[in-house]
């Protein structure tokens with residue numbers, strides 16, 4: 058048991074020594090390492106939000122502040138869904154009635170607003186964001202839709 062505790066403590070201090078806090082600048086891959094702009098190895102730690110159309114109550118500054126300040130994360134994943142069975146999506150069909158689960162009205166503006174809140178808060182608290190185009194095996198998602206989504210987000214946030 059003592060040995061185990063020691064290993065855990067050692068492991069933690071090792072992580073503590075090699076990892077530094079953001080801002081790291083633009084990240085790079087060097088050999089097996091993820092590094093900051095100057096080639097110093099960094100450790101990213103965090104979690105994923107649930108899709109913005111499923112659990113929107115967490116897509117806000119308060120969640121990011123809590124995760125950063127209490128959980129000490131430095132990265133968050135933000136999954137945006139093209140189409141869902143229940144709750145709309147970036148590319149759900151706006152011409153279809155809202156009660157047909159496969160053809161829910163597009164909630165693109167709404168999901169964009171939620172993504173913006175998470176990105177703005179992440180910038181404010183100095184953490185990274187993985188913008189995740191969260192495709193499921195339903196809804197006939199296309200490569201074109203993915204391109205259009207990333208064209209939007211890269212034009213909107215590519216300068217960060």
Ligand SMILES: *[C@@H]1O[C@H](CO)[C@@H](O)[C@H](O)[C@H]1NC(C)=O
Nearest residue numbers: 080081082093094095096097
């Ligand atoms: C990278 O190096 C420059 C020059 O030494 C320094 O000003 C900057 O703070 C460093 N950036 C990071 C993320 O360590």
Ligand SMILES: *[C@@H]1O[C@H](CO)[C@@H](O)[C@H](O)[C@H]1NC(C)=O
Nearest residue numbers: 165166169208209210212213
């Ligand atoms: C991205 O999509 C949002 C939501 O529909 C829209 O308001 C915004 O103008 C779009 N931005 C670009 C650069 O296409």
Ligand SMILES: *[C@@H]1O[C@H](CO)[C@@H](O)[C@H](O)[C@H]1NC(C)=O
Nearest residue numbers: 140158159160195196197198
């Ligand atoms: C996917 O496309 C096929 C063929 O166009 C269509 O029959 C089907 O209803 C579509 N499914 C969804 C979920 O949109």
